[in-house]
Amino acid sequence: MSLGTVLDESSERITYGYFDDVDNPIVSDDGATYTDGGTLASTKSYEWNHSIGEIVMALIGRGLVLDSLIEHDWTLFQEFPWLVEDESGLSVIPEERPGIPLSFSILAHKPA
Numbered sequence: 001m002s003l004g005t006v007l008d009e010s011s012e013r014i015t016y017g018y019f020d021d022v023d024n025p026i027v028s029d030d031g032a033t034y035t036d037g038g039t040l041a042s043t044k045s046y047e048w049n050h051s052i053g054e055i056v057m058a059l060i061g062r063g064l065v066l067d068s069l070i071e072h073d074w075t076l077f078q079e080f081p082w083l084v085e086d087e088s089g090l091s092v093i094p095e096e097r098p099g100i101p102l103s104f105s106i107l108a109h110k111p112a
Helices: 052-061
Strands: 026-029 044-047 065-072 103-109
Touching: 052 065, 052 103
Parallel strands: none
Antiparallel strands: 026 044, 065 103
């Protein structure tokens, strides 16, 4: 889950709820893919938001132990038109804009 699934492209307004709404998925039909090339046989997709709390609780519920949770101010793709590419090729928030989390990493393990 990222803020991109909550905010519109301008990040000026909230488009979808942050918390999962199982009865109202985000529906798109545009054929876009996050991969490099390829063609989709079916272009209609259904997506549901999952909050960080929901993801963490799902891991704990499966018996995993959380080792770390880190939010990042970068993402691997141009999620918003106002993001800029840094020297390593990541999409980051320009210095003149306030910081928001764009991605996160979780490290967990299954106890022996």
